[in-house]
Amino acid sequence: MKRRVAIIGAGCSGLTAIKACLEEHLQPVCFEREDDIGGLWNYNDEPKLGKGSVFKSAVINVSKEMMAFSDFPPPRHYATYAPHRQVLEYFKLYAENFGLHEFIRFNTSVEKVDQADDYEETGRWTVICRKETTNDVKTEIFDGVMVCTGHHTFPHMPIFYGKRQFRGRIMHSHSYRDSTEFADKTVLVVGLGNSGADIAVDLCKHAKQVYLSSRRGAWVISRKFLCGIPADAFANTRLLFSLPKSFLKWAFQFFANLHFNHGLFGLKPEHRGLETHPTISDDLPVRMLSAQVILKPNVQHFTETGVILDNNECIEVDYVIFATGYDFKFPFIDDRVISVDKNKVFLYKYMFPPHLPYPTLAIIGLVQVIGAVMPVSEMQCRWFTRLLKGKNTLPFRELMEEDIEQKRKGSRYIKTQRHTIQVPVMIVDRV
Numbered sequence: 001m002k003r004r005v006a007i008i009g010a011g012c013s014g015l016t017a018i019k020a021c022l023e024e025h026l027q028p029v030c031f032e033r034e035d036d037i038g039g040l041w042n043y044n045d046e047p048k049l050g051k052g053s054v055f056k057s058a059v060i061n062v063s064k065e066m067m068a069f070s071d072f073p074p075p076r077h078y079a080t081y082a083p084h085r086q087v088l089e090y091f092k093l094y095a096e097n098f099g100l101h102e103f104i105r106f107n108t109s110v111e112k113v114d115q116a117d118d119y120e121e122t123g124r125w126t127v128i129c130r131k132e133t134t135n136d137v138k139t140e141i142f143d144g145v146m147v148c149t150g151h152h153t154f155p156h157m158p159i160f161y162g163k164r165q166f167r168g169r170i171m172h173s174h175s176y177r178d179s180t181e182f183a184d185k186t187v188l189v190v191g192l193g194n195s196g197a198d199i200a201v202d203l204c205k206h207a208k209q210v211y212l213s214s215r216r217g218a219w220v221i222s223r224k225f226l227c228g229i230p231a232d233a234f235a236n237t238r239l240l241f242s243l244p245k246s247f248l249k250w251a252f253q254f255f256a257n258l259h260f261n262h263g264l265f266g267l268k269p270e271h272r273g274l275e276t277h278p279t280i281s282d283d284l285p286v287r288m289l290s291a292q293v294i295l296k297p298n299v300q301h302f303t304e305t306g307v308i309l310d311n312n313e314c315i316e317v318d319y320v321i322f323a324t325g326y327d328f329k330f331p332f333i334d335d336r337v338i339s340v341d342k343n344k345v346f347l348y349k350y351m352f353p354p355h356l357p358y359p360t361l362a363i364i365g366l367v368q369v370i371g372a373v374m375p376v377s378e379m380q381c382r383w384f385t386r387l388l389k390g391k392n393t394l395p396f397r398e399l400m401e402e403d404i405e406q407k408r409k410g411s412r413y414i415k416t417q418r419h420t421i422q423v424p425v426m427i428v429d430r431v
Contacts, residue, residue, distance in 0.1 A: 002027040002362040003143035008110050008332075011039020011052070013148035013365035013377035015091060016069060018100045024389050027144070030100075031129055034110040035193045037095055037274050038088045040152055046317035047175045052152040054084045056178040057202055061194060061223065061280045063230035065373040069094060077230030080230055081223055109331050113361075116141055123358025143358045146381065151366055151421070153231045153330035158190075158324050162302035166320070171284045173323040175201055179206040185318040186309060187211070190299055192218040192267075193418070196323030197281040204292040215298040218279045219252065222259045229244060236371045237346045241273060245412065260285040266295050276423055277368060325418050328366065336363070343420045345431060346404060351380055354400035368422045376423075 007017045010032035021028035033051070036042050039050030045173050047053050060067065060082050064074040067087075079087050094099055105177050108129050118126040120349040125145045130137050155172035173195040183206040189196050192214035200212045206216060225231040234240075252273030262268035265288055269276070280339070287293040306316035327343075330338050331379045338345060340355055350355045351362045362384045365377040394400065413419040 002388050004029060004141075004383075005144040005388065006031065006110075006113075006125065006139070006140070006142040007146045007148055008113075008149035009039060009150065010034075010039070010104050010106075011148060011365075012091060012374050013150070013381070014039070014146075015095055016374070016378045017146045017148055017381045017384075018103050019377070020385045022098070022103075023382075024385040026144075026385060027390065028103045029110045030104040031110050031127075031328050032104050032106050035106050036092040037101075037104065038091050038348065039148075039150055041084050041088045043084055043088070043092065045177060047177075049155075050087045050153050052150050053171075055199065057177050058084045058198065059227055060084070060087050060280075062222075062232050062361060063305070063371040066089075066232045066236060067374050069176040069197060069374055069378055072097060088326070101325055105129075111137070113145055113147075113337075115331050115337075120357075123360040125164045125361065134238055142166060144362075144384070145331065146364050147386060148364045148377070149330070151368070152326050154327045154329050156321075156325045156417070157322055160299055160301055160307075160364075165304050166302045166306075167304050168306075168318045168320065168345070170320045174326075176405050179203045181209045182319060184208045186297075186316065187315040187319045187321060188213060189314070189321045189323055191323035191325070192279055193277065193280055193323060193325065194281075197279050197284050197309055199321060200293050201281065201287055204287050210287075210293045211296045211317065212293050213299055213309070214267070216271070217262070217267050217272050217274070219256045219262065219269065219282060220259065220267060220279045220281055221252075221256050222282050223280055224282070232371055245274075249275070252278075252379055256287065274370075275412055276416075276419060277370065318344055328421075330363075336380045339365070342418045345420070346401075348394070348404060349380075350423070352394060352400070353382070354404065356399050359384070367419055368419070370422075 003306050005021050005026050005028050007014050007028055007030040010030050014030055015037060018028045018030050034042055040054060043054055048216065049082050063080050064078050064082055068074050074090050089213055108131055110127060112128040112131050114126050116126045122422050123169060125142050127142055128139050146372055154175040176199050178322055179202050182321060186209045187207045188211045189200045190213045192212060199211050203210045206235060223231055224232045249272045256273060300308045300310050306314060309312050328343060329340060348402060352359055364380050369376055413422045
């Protein structure tokens, strides 16, 4: 009898998880809460808590060649940097080509994952699921569980004094769809990551004025390199990442400043290049040059009509959009199995709770990659299925815990909630 594997989520990680199971002659059952595949890239006009989202004109920040699964190149006619509709279409083509749909239970949410009664002997898991359309609840036993729910699902809202007295509207970037509702309004975007930069640029289509607040500045880079070559195709190579880190940081800053001078724009951060996740935007410098987007320091507190900034400047705004990232959670898994504290999670290779006696549960795609997550998820799924088949083994618990601590202490990234799972794309070589 084939061993059964529960896969939670049918986004890019969930799809490659199904395929990896089939290749190892396992029996996958994928639970997807929505009525279609795609996860984050399955666009909805209305945001849903617990589901990733993109806005209407979003374009992926990695080139189509670098985001592709290893055995399924995107169609030649696709844009080099695909809009979200093409990204979703690519996933649908992938699922159709490898016959993945028949293994997906749509409109089905997972309520609970717990160790089965015979876990100590078998490593099996009990999965309780609920059909969204009928509310029918079902309990099943699986030999393995792959959690593919992503980490852009629960918006992180920072606490500021005076937010309740603000008479305008406050929202998170998770809820942003397009700029039409902000016509002739003054908008403050808080956060200079990729979402903050993209939304600030998009707002310029209709808003009267856009302010962009940044706590520490950012290194902003272009999608394109010399002669229009996709920057990630040049940068995310084994050859480049084999060079000394000090040289890589210098080179990154050099080319970022070649794109536009960060000191002149007031964007230059205290940290060096590659010590945070880079912000990718070709349009932000132009919007700043034309004063459509005006850079501001961090928010200190709110007033009834606006905010007071760290430099004690007061600006009046109609809307505030927090592009402040996400909290990742696993509400269906007990804290004794996986515990998350301010986005810090104790996992071997970002996948396995080291204290579990069996490698039968894994988190897939819980990494913030400088590059595309798809190749990383693909390699993680292959590894997990080989472990389940007994073709590979994990190290002893002590060695796994030592590896986790070494990675935490040796991380080159600044210590913030956003960078707890930050990794280079070359992590695929370590799986």
